[in-house]
Amino acid sequence: MLKKVAILAVVASSLAFAKPNVVVLATGGTIAGSGVSSTQYEGYQAAVTGVEKLLAAVPELKNIASVSGEQVAQVASQDMSTDVWLKLAKRVNHLLQQENVDGVVITHGTNTMEETAYFLNLVVKSKKPVVMVGAMRPGTAMSADGPMNIYNGVLAAGSKDSIGKGVMVVLNDRIISARDIQKTDTITVDTFKAPIFGYLGQVVDGKVVFFKNPINKHTYESEFDVTNITKLPKVDINYGYANDSGVVIDALV
Ligand code: ASP
Secondary structure, three states: OHHHHHHHHHHHHHHHOOOOEEEEEEEEOHHHOEOOOOOOOOOOEOOOOOHHHHHHOOOOHHHHOEEEEEEEEEEOHHHOOHHHHHHHHHHHHHHHHOOOOOEEEEEOOOOOHHHHHHHHHHHOOOOOOEEEEOOOOOOOOOOOOHHHHHHHHHHHHOOHHHOOOOEEEEEOOEEEEOOOOEEOOOOOOOOEEOOOOOOOEEEEOOEEEEOOOOOOOOHHHOOOOOOOOOOOOOOOOOOOOOOOOOHHHHHHO
16 A cells, blocks of 8 residues: 555656657747947847757756757748747647647747737637747847847747747747737837736746736637638838828828
């Protein structure tokens, strides 16, 4: 009897400490950027460092998860396209169907992070965590924010508490729902905010802490499905502004 209890305790504790399997899908951005000096954080080149090097820069990852990386694209996110969106969405859906994948992290430029996050929030068909991370400083900068954002992103993607919360962005320690996130500044590391509905949570000292749940439908509850879609229609955006002559909208029509 005692022996049985001891065996059960060992099994239970090894299960409790089993590291989650997290796949990192890299798409480029400043997080994969490189500058000419450690003090340059504007005017650097985005999207040059490959996923293996990004992960190698965070050796602490091995303590928290079994991590593998894939390069899905290598673009500055102002060049993100709907073709990459579809490729990414299908890859995420495929990976999350695998029993041995617990969560996905996507590295991405911050310029269009909101758009990609929201799109994925509508078309990913899984309760498993999908976490997007980026950086405001290239990897070559003094006090680069990318490595900690990757570390915190992997923690969030591997956390059981992240299940069912939809696509999230983790940057500057904050955890923000894809639906609520706004980039508010083009330079500072505290750029991502959720001004209307607030942050979902925070990562502190290696702990993922949530303050609330998103209530709108997302991911597995969404009616959108990209399984059989190979091309998205082109939709351009025209801003309304004072003294608008209508020339842009006429050109689009
Ligand atoms: N140009 C970068 C991008 O790929 C900016 C960034 O990542 O912060 O969006």
